Amino acid sequence: MGDKTLRLYDTMSRQVKPVKLLEPGHLRFYSCGPTVYSYAHIGNFRTFLTADLIVRTAEAIGWRVSYVSNITDVGHLTEDDVADAAGEDKMERALRSKEGENFHNVWELAEYYESALQEDWQRLNLREPMVRPKATQHMREQILATEELIGKKSAYETPTGVYFDVESFPGYGKLSGNTQEGLKSSVRDVVADDNKRRQADFALWKKDEKHLMQWFSPYGWGFPGWHLECSVMAMKYLGETIDLHGGGEDLIFPHHECEIAQSETLSGKPFCDHWVHTRFLLVNGEKMSKRAGNFYTVRDLVGRGADPLAIRYALISGVYTKNLNFTDQSLSDATSNVERFRRADAVVDAALDSAGEGPDVFGSTLEDLYEEALEAMLNDLNTSVALAKALEGARTILREEGTISKAAAQSAKSFLDRVNALLGIVRHDVALPVTEAAPAKPAIDGARIQARIEERAAAKKAKDFALADAIRRELDAAGIELRDTPEGTVWVVKTASLS
RNA sequence: GGUGCCGUGCCCAAGUGGCCUAAGGGGACGGUCUGCAAAACCGUUAUUCGCCGGUUCGAAUCCGGCCGGCACCUCCA
Missing domain, CATH: 3.40.50.620 (HUPs)
Structure with missing residues (x-):
């Protein structure tokens, strides 16, 4: 070292x-x-x-x-x-x-x-x-x-x-x-x-x-x-x-x-x-300036439902020695990447709790990827490459979801911890105030969403798929996305766009 | 006028002389899963790097010219 x-x-x-x-x-x-x-x-x-x-x-x-x-x-x-x-x-x-x-x-x-x-x-x-x-x-x-x-x-x-x-x-x-x-x-x-x-x-x-x-x-x-x-x-x-x-x-x-x-x-x-x-950040291809008033603040974006770590990710996705273009698209690209890290983190935490004995299937793969990410950072902060390596690690972990042994979970945890220390895109180092942790507010209240989800579940059970799909479309129009999981249906607020 | 930076696939973006028949992400398309979707996971997606010359055994990478974009030259991160 x-x-x-x-x-x-x-x-x-x-x-x-x-x-x-x-x-x-x-x-x-x-x-x-x-x-x-x-x-x-x-x-x-x-x-x-x-x-x-x-x-x-x-x-x-x-x-x-x-x-x-x-x-x-x-x-x-x-x-x-x-x-x-x-x-x-x-x-x-x-x-x-x-x-x-x-x-x-x-x-x-x-x-x-x-x-x-x-x-x-x-x-x-x-x-x-x-x-x-x-x-x-x-x-x-x-x-x-x-x-x-x-x-x-x-x-x-x-x-x-x-x-x-x-x-x-x-x-x-x-x-x-x-x-x-x-x-x-x-x-x-x-x-x-x-x-x-x-x-x-x-x-x-x-x-x-x-x-x-x-x-x-x-x-x-x-x-x-x-x-x-x-x-x-x-x-x-x-x-x-x-x-x-x-x-x-x-x-x-x-x-x-x-x-x-x-x-x-x-x-x-x-x-x-x-x-x-x-180098300066561009927004939609143009220079931001206080004078022009075309600038976004972190609180603007968070207020619109942007994930703070996704903003971070988007801002470091290009190398600092070149202008970087920040767009609606780059923010949503970043959001899916950050979510992938979070998922890997959750999978590893779950495995740490309940996984059984077994070999560490990751071997030296994650260790090697971390070293490559670090090398990239040491080489003039090549964040693009470092993020790519980190992402490859997250994908490697996710691929093994459900079959991770305790030993494998430990090596995955160590990987994610070190990636987070280096790049800060897995989770916050310091917990945010409670108000920050709250999810973005839906346009309609949660109880009503839950009621519609139950109606839909009943419709599905009765094989009334037309009604089930109508409910899903109705919520979708209100900015609520439904996801059917083995544990039941959950909803998420769709992220608002910049423009 | 002076001083720098940049031009890579549909979009974003690494790569600065041979591991490049160009990383990674998004999108699109195909697959698994699903009542159907969504999400997730798997796979496919540039013989080509603004254009024209040159150097070299070899160039996206070096040199020259041209075209295009950006920044600073007393507001700015």
């Missing part, structure tokens, strides 16, 4: 390479979290899922993982460093929106969406980070860092704020491939702040006495720039040099570029050797 290594695509060197650990057996990993001004959407979760799978895979080869994922709870401008009046604060805008009417102030709003994030995090069976630091709780560190950067002549104060001087950091642009020249010739019509020395300089501190969230600093009242919090929190919890840093592809520039410049200037040491970025 000790000789295995995790290989991931590194944005900096543009190649798949092994994750090098500064301290043997200990991975220090920082993954950028969301700004909590609204519900996180499933695109955000694809990125968090990449981080989750990195943690799970690292643990599967025996690494200890220090995993930090922040919460940005300071509202930053929609046009971050643009000094023009169109720049609007995201949190303030959220507060003024219809949903914002439920909150007294931005602090309350941030708190609400933060707890909503936690709930959705659990629904999708994501590992809890070691720390989930918040920007607002690290003001002192951010102000001290700003002071230090000014002291090192890498930052300067203007009437509007404190800016990082990108020319003081020759490596600026090495992550994104943007050059200083390229940035100047950007077609984007950015309104330059006359107070900045260079257009590319970014804010460490914004002076603003009207901002709804403000702190006092050596530069007066204001709030920190967006990029500073991650530098400060990553170094505080993980050290000046970390092993791995992740986030969405949009963060490559400017966020991570700025983070490198700040961190390395502050410490004088390399900040991070390995950068992983998750």
Whole structure:
């Protein structure tokens, strides 16, 4: 186990390479979290899922993982460093929106969406980070860092704020491939702040006495720039040099570029050797965005009857290095796969209780499949292959339903446990609150469904199949599907579609 | 204009030089089961990898060109 290594695509060197650990057996990993001004959407979760799978895979080869994922709870401008009046604060805008009417102030709003994030995090069976630091709780560190950067002549104060001087950091642009020249010739019509020395300089501190969230600093009242919090929190919890840093592809520039410049200037040491970025999730072939408003949240989908683990499955069904298209179809595909794992799990549990003595018919088959799934994950998180191997294992178990010995059940159980630890798609690691566990509500009440099922059973007994089929069609029209099993007829609610 | 990513069966999606006459899932079709269905299980379903050239004993995989899609270049995961 000790000789295995995790290989991931590194944005900096543009190649798949092994994750090098500064301290043997200990991975220090920082993954950028969301700004909590609204519900996180499933695109955000694809990125968090990449981080989750990195943690799970690292643990599967025996690494200890220090995993930090922040919460940005300071509202930053929609046009971050643009000094023009169109720049609007995201949190303030959220507060003024219809949903914002439920909150007294931005602090309350941030708190609400933060707890909503936690709930959705659990629904999708994501590992809890070691720390989930918040920007607002690290003001002192951010102000001290700003002071230090000014002291090192890498930052300067203007009437509007404190800016990082990108020319003081020759490596600026090495992550994104943007050059200083390229940035100047950007077609984007950015309104330059006359107070900045260079257009590319970014804010460490914004002076603003009207901002709804403000702190006092050596530069007066204001709030920190967006990029500073991650530098400060990553170094505080993980050290000046970390092993791995992740986030969405949009963060490559400017966020991570700025983070490198700040961190390395502050410490004088390399900040991070390995950068992983998750490509955007598309919905029905189009990019999701908060601005366009075409995004799904986990709670939207769960409210429509989607199985949370199926959402998880759908979001990890493609590799993180490519765009993935989320559709009604991909969700329903995922649902049947997740159900297959659950069935295998139930079959194994039943066998564990009642199976008799006998040989382990699975031999090394399941063991081999798990190893192949792990290998796939170690090879740049090839979730497609890992899921395929896991599914093959589930099918292998299901094939033996009814004839599984105790020994076989034990090896199947061990397989499912390990697959679940690696991929999290068999069952939740932590039990969800009771309300979550309740099945989707049927359109008509359960007692009436049960009564119709009994009528149908009577009709079947009397060989009145026309009536029996009519009842089945009636329930089907109400979204209730009947399944005749050896133990009698059961009903399930059919999953609603996205559109 | 600059910087990256991608184009694989009806759909989703792995595979980046020979185990590929291309994994896995969905769908479709056939079978078992069933009063009939549904569910479940079993099986079948790309000699072909956007197009045109080239390199090579050998290419979906490497190189060049073209066509098409996507992303970033100071809102974004």
